[in-house]
Amino acid sequence: SSELTQDPAVSVALGQTVRITCQGDSLRNYYASWYQQKPGQAPVLVIYGKDNRPSGIPDRFSGSSSGNTASLTITGAQAEDEADYYCTSRVFFGGGTKLTVL
């Protein structure tokens, strides 16, 4: 199955750690990639591969995977991390998670 499932919304207190998850059968065979999207902007790649960050992405963003679940972890969330986060596996997208930083 190509379906990827994400929690619709997650919140985190400023400075705390949050994990955003993505579940799907395809994740047993492919790494997920993760995108941050702020209102009115195009998505931005934040994690790809096993746990790789493109240039310019803060190291508080990290990725991991186990079985059919991929996770994006933000360690020490900042106000500017408030955004929608999408996972993908190949060309299939999760439904997105809205992250609120309290």
Add this chain to the structure above:
Amino acid sequence: QVQLQQWGAGLLKPSETLSLTCAVDGGSFIGYYWSWIRQPPGKGLEWIGEINQSGSTNYNPSLKSRVAISVDTSKNQFSLKVSSVAAADTAVYYCARFKGFGINNWFDPWGQGTLVTVSS
């Protein structure tokens, strides 16, 4: 650093054809798939299709009958056409570069997005 710049008509009437173009600036066209992705207002992302430098295409089965993606390697551009548009095709359309090898895959970079509104 590769940048994608996209353009096209933003207001269409039902049954018309959507047409968008994306220019690749600052990088090689070879070795990647070049994709179109859309996002209806307030909703998530949907992959539309992709093309490589040889013209090999893959499409989302749900849109395949109405979608055509083409490439002009002499201009480092690729284009999207969606025929017989309806209100449900109203969305922000993005172009993006797809890199996939083995178990790794990602979209980066993305174009700035084009809002296409279908309304009579």
